[in-house]
Amino acid sequence: MVVGGCSRCYRLTNNTAFPLDWLLWLVFITIFFYFNRELEIMRIVKEIESYIMLFKQIRDKAVSTVIKAFRKEAAKEGNVIDIKFLEARVMDLIESEVIEPVKLDPYGIVAKLKHLLVTTDENLNLEIKRIVPNITTAMLENLKNLIGSAKVLNFYYKALDHDYRMGKKFKSIWILYQLQALLPFITEIVRAVESNVEAVSKGFPIGDSAGPLTVVRFALKNGFNLEPKQIAEKTVLLEGTYRDRRVIIIKAEGPGGSVGRLDDAIMKVFEIEDKISAIVTVDAALKLESEKTGTIVSGIGVAMGGIGVEKFNIEKIATEKKIPLYAVLIKMSIPEAYATMDKNISEAIDKAIERIERTIEEKTHEGDTVLLIGVGNTIGVYP
Known part of the structure; x- marks a missing residue:
C-alpha cells in the first residue's frame, strides 16, 4: 500500500510538471525570437x-x-x-x-x-x-x-x-x-x-558622349567641313556628303557638357530642307549584364533617353512627314555611361561609324538627304 501510494504521488507530480515544462519552453522560444528579431x-x-x-x-x-x-x-x-x-x-x-x-x-x-x-x-x-x-x-x-x-x-x-x-x-x-x-x-x-x-x-568625354563623338568622327573620316553652324540654342550643324548622299549632322555644341536642344534644331532644319529621306540617331544604350561593352546594335525609332520631350517632338515631326527613323546604339553599363570614356567604348565608335555608313547606303539612295543626329552629352567633344 505504501508503494502504491508513492507511485500515485509520483504520477501526480509528473503530470503537474509536464505543462510547466512546456510553458517554460514557450516563454524561452518567445524571448529568443524577440531578441533575435531585435x-x-x-x-x-x-x-x-x-x-x-x-x-x-x-x-x-x-x-x-x-x-x-x-x-x-x-x-x-x-x-x-x-x-x-x-x-x-x-x-x-x-x-x-x-x-x-x-x-x-x-x-x-x-x-x-x-x-x-x-x-x-x-x-x-x-x-x-x-x-x-x-x-x-x-x-x-x-x-x-x-x-x-x-x-x-x-x-x-x-x-x-x-x-x-x-x-x-x-x-x-x-x-x-x-x-x-x-x-x-x-x-x-x-x-x-x-x-x-x-x-x-x-572636362573629359564620358561614356554618354559616344553619340556626339561618333558623328564628329564620321564627319572627320568623310572630309566634312567642321566649321559648325549654330542651328538652335546650344546646338550646331555640320554638312557634307557620303556616297553621293547629302548628310546633315546635328549635335549639341561642345566642348561644354551640353545635350543641346535637338528637337528645336530638327524643326529649324525642316524649315529650310523639305526633302529629308531618313533620320539616323546615334546614342549610348544600357547593356544587360551578359552583353559586352561596346556592342553595336541597329534599331528603328529615335535613340534618345531623358524624360521624352525631345524624343516626342522628333517622332511627331517624322511621323507627320513620313520619314523613316533609324538608330545606331552603343551598349554600355550605367557606370560606364557616367564615367570618363574608356578604351572599349572609344574603340566601339569605329564600329558605330561603319554601322552608320551601312545604314545610309542600304536605307537611302544617291541624291537623298540624311539627317544624322549625335545624341548625348557632348562634354570634351568639339565642335
Whole structure:
C-alpha cells in the first residue's frame, strides 16, 4: 500500500510538471525570437548606417567639387567670393526642385514639360552668372552638369536617410529589409554619379558622349567641313556628303557638357530642307549584364533617353512627314555611361561609324538627304 501510494504521488507530480515544462519552453522560444528579431534589426540598421555615411561623404565631396569649380572660375576674373555665401548659394541650387505639371489632362503635357525644362535651364544660367558673370559657355555647361550630379547624389542620400529613419522609428523590419536589398543597386548608381563628377570637373568625354563623338568622327573620316553652324540654342550643324548622299549632322555644341536642344534644331532644319529621306540617331544604350561593352546594335525609332520631350517632338515631326527613323546604339553599363570614356567604348565608335555608313547606303539612295543626329552629352567633344 505504501508503494502504491508513492507511485500515485509520483504520477501526480509528473503530470503537474509536464505543462510547466512546456510553458517554460514557450516563454524561452518567445524571448529568443524577440531578441533575435531585435538583433537582426540592429544588424541591418548598422549596415544601412554605414551606407548612409558613405553616401553623405560622396555627396559632400561633390558639393565641395562644385564650390571649388566656382572659386576657380571667379579667380580667373580676379574676384574673391565669400566661402559662406558661395556654400549657401550652391546648396540652394542643389536643393531646388522642379515641380511636375498637372497630368489630369494628358493633352499638351509635352509642351508644358518642355517649357519647364527650358525655364529651369535658363534660371540655372542666370544663377551661375550672378556668381561668375564672365564665365565661358563651355564652363557654364560643365558647372550645370556638376550641380546636376550633386543634386542627384543629394537626393539619394536624403531619400535613403528618410526611409532608414522611418524603418527605425516604427521598428519595421520589412522597410529595413527592402532598403538592405536595394542598397547594392543604389550604390552602383551613386558610385557612377560620383565618377561623373570627377570626369566633368576635368572636362573629359564620358561614356554618354559616344553619340556626339561618333558623328564628329564620321564627319572627320568623310572630309566634312567642321566649321559648325549654330542651328538652335546650344546646338550646331555640320554638312557634307557620303556616297553621293547629302548628310546633315546635328549635335549639341561642345566642348561644354551640353545635350543641346535637338528637337528645336530638327524643326529649324525642316524649315529650310523639305526633302529629308531618313533620320539616323546615334546614342549610348544600357547593356544587360551578359552583353559586352561596346556592342553595336541597329534599331528603328529615335535613340534618345531623358524624360521624352525631345524624343516626342522628333517622332511627331517624322511621323507627320513620313520619314523613316533609324538608330545606331552603343551598349554600355550605367557606370560606364557616367564615367570618363574608356578604351572599349572609344574603340566601339569605329564600329558605330561603319554601322552608320551601312545604314545610309542600304536605307537611302544617291541624291537623298540624311539627317544624322549625335545624341548625348557632348562634354570634351568639339565642335
